[in-house]
Amino acid sequence: MFDLFRAKAEAVSAEVHRVPAGTQALDLVLAVLDREGVADAPGARAVWCEGPILGALLDRGALARRFPGLSFEVTRERAAESRVGITEFDWALAATGTIAQDATDPRLRLASMLPETHVALFRTSTLLPDLDALLPRVDPRKARYLACVTGPSRTADIERVLTIGVHGPRKLVVIAVDGEIGAA
């Protein structure tokens, strides 16, 4: 099922990685922060909305020293000035290469939507066949803002020419983590 997920997500221009455990996922995220040139300047910052997958592995102080523009406080202003946003997702859907998230917490939406590069982590074990399999598992009274993301933001509104990155991210990096929660 993961091969299908990867094929479908890559077909819509997502960058897909799969790692055995959280530590490798962390290395990948840091590599993206390096690659994107995150720095303490408007438009070059990064926001990290912590979650259960990597939360226990984060040494916030060390990370903030290594990436001066990185913040774990996700505010509207901070997200709007960021080049990279990092969030964790609750499910993935193989048939369409989609990741899905209970985004009731507005910080998840801000960090996923406003930066140009969005890094999204999910646990491989939460991979479902498709949206039809997800719908019976969510309770909208709890998940008040359910967000499904399939590739980066796109448009074909001018002459039907596909153009990536309109209002949301231009790049979507998806990292599937195999290991136990917080495991090294």
Next chain:
Amino acid sequence: MGAPDLKQRVSDALDNGSLAGALGRFNEAYVASRAKAYAGIDFEALRDELVAVKGRAASRLEELATQFTEQATAAGAKVFRTSDPQEVKRYLGDLCRDRGVRRIAKSKSMATEEIHLNAFLEKQGIHVAETDLGEWIVQLAGQRPSHMVMPAIHLSKEQVAGIFSREVKEELAADIPGLVALARRELREKFLAADLGITGANVAVAETGTLVVVTNEGNARLVSTLPRIQVAVVGVEKLVERLVDVGPILRALPRSATGQLLTSYVSMFTGPAPGADGAPKELHIILLDNKRTEMAKDPRFAQALRCIRCASCVNVCPVYRLLGGHVFGGVYTGGIGAILAVWFDALKSSNDVQSLCIQCGSCTPVCPTRIDIPEMIVELRRRLVKEEGQPFMQKAALRMVNDRRLFHGLLRAASKVQKPFTKKGMIRHLPFFLSGMTEHRSLPAIADVPFRDRFLQIEQPAAPTGKAALYAGCLVDFAYPGIGEAVVKVLNTAGIEVVFPEAQTCCGAPARYAGAFDVAARNAMDNIRAFEDPSVNWVVSACPTCTVALRHEFAATLRSEGQEDWAVRADALAAKVRDFSSLAKELVDAGRLTVEAAKGLEPVTYHDSCHLKRRLNAHEPPRALLGAAGHELREMKDSDTCCGMGGSYSLKFPEISAPILRRKLENIRATGVGTVAMDCPGCMLQIGGGLDLAGESTRTRHVAEMLAERVVGVTPAG
């Protein structure tokens, strides 16, 4: 808006070269990407699911609206239900005043287009920014969307660059990534500055009070998150019963709309989710009825409420492809737009727009909820005729074709006077007011001896093994009697006796498609009387339009006219009706007819007539017959796209019919064959006439004529 105005708008659209180019390229790319997106999906099973889900919801709108209101209110939303567009405006105007709203960011909402909300808000001094790229482009251009999914499909990148240049007061290049980047920059400011966000919804779930919004750009996510107040304006037809009902809708909508498996973003919100930085958030949901409940109660039009606004109907429409959505459609574009406009505006407002439908039926097989748009358009025409009467010329023309003696007499007289205009069996120019009929194609000459007279000379088999009654139809009878003779020869060869009921008359298609159901019903009754012969096994016609009339439309027309007794007789007749190729194929399969393949035949191409392909589902039989006769088939591109004939449509809108025909001729030419086979004499008239006028030697032939040369009898066993 009267007819001259429509003609002018049609002519302007046709003169706009970039429009046809853009729409033509789009149409071709769409067909391929849709097919790819549906690979591996059982489309018919998905349609079954969707018809059930949306049909159930449409029959319970009131209950579902109540349930939705309760659930969304319990989740903290404020729900305002109204049937009146003015009330929506009042509600929003008051809300903006109360909350001090100056700036609104809006994601796509067709319901707000329907009620012309932006104009109202701007009159209140509120700045409204459309944030969907296409919507923003048409907003800046002061236009309305020309397509439900791609609002600016009618504009070129050069035109968009011009529109953006005026907005930012800077000369911009016609470079699409650059233009998109500019939109991102400009609109990001507007998202962040907005006090209030307006979204629509693609689905509203009654059991949970959830709204589902799909976008590719991500603008609805920003509109529903950044401003402190969110308003969703939702038509009640978006309601479904359960959350799981969202599944089949989202399996179909992106595939049918843009050829995607899923849009980049699907957002489902239930009540107001917490706002950014802990700010309180308000969610107002406006459930708009605007005659939808009334529509749900109309048995002929309730199906339109199943529409999920994917626009696949317009994407495959040959008329939309030429005219675009500013001419063909209202707020909602294309044929479905013409229908919705009747409810949202008034019956008369759709009068001219609906007349643009050529009735080719290209839209019916692609609709994910099986809406029959052509059928609803005919029903609209019926009601217009009931309400306003028939136009004088139409009435006169129908009277002529329905008085068989008069019509036949006229045609025979015409066949005498046409001689000076006839060349190799074709009429190239007609004098005076008839010249329009030969402007884009030649017409076949009227036969010296009509089929009905030729038929009398044909000797029938002495010991027949079955009996078929032949329905000729006007074109076979008077223009192409050879087709009728070929049909008789094939059936006789199979040992079948053919009879020609003399009392047969017009099939009623011209009257029905013009909305004159009383005339069509009389035609149906006359023909039922003529063909009600228990000794007949089949009623066969070599004209698919006539076959559809006999097989499907007699009963429907009679039921519409309240003639249930006659309709039952029509049903009995319908069971015996076959198009020529389907019957011939049945006989071959049953071993009653043998086709001998000839060697060294030239390859041919085949044109699918609209009625045969989409109403009679006979795509395969003619191909099988041609193959059996020894012809190599070289398929043309879009073999089942309309040739532009559409019966009297080609006389009413020759300027639309001509470019549709041109495209068909180009596709025929590209195959490089010398013969184009088909099953419809109407298509032969159109395509043959087009080829003749272009001075081309390519021949049009009816499958019956080609088969008649290759059939041999089978001696009945035992």
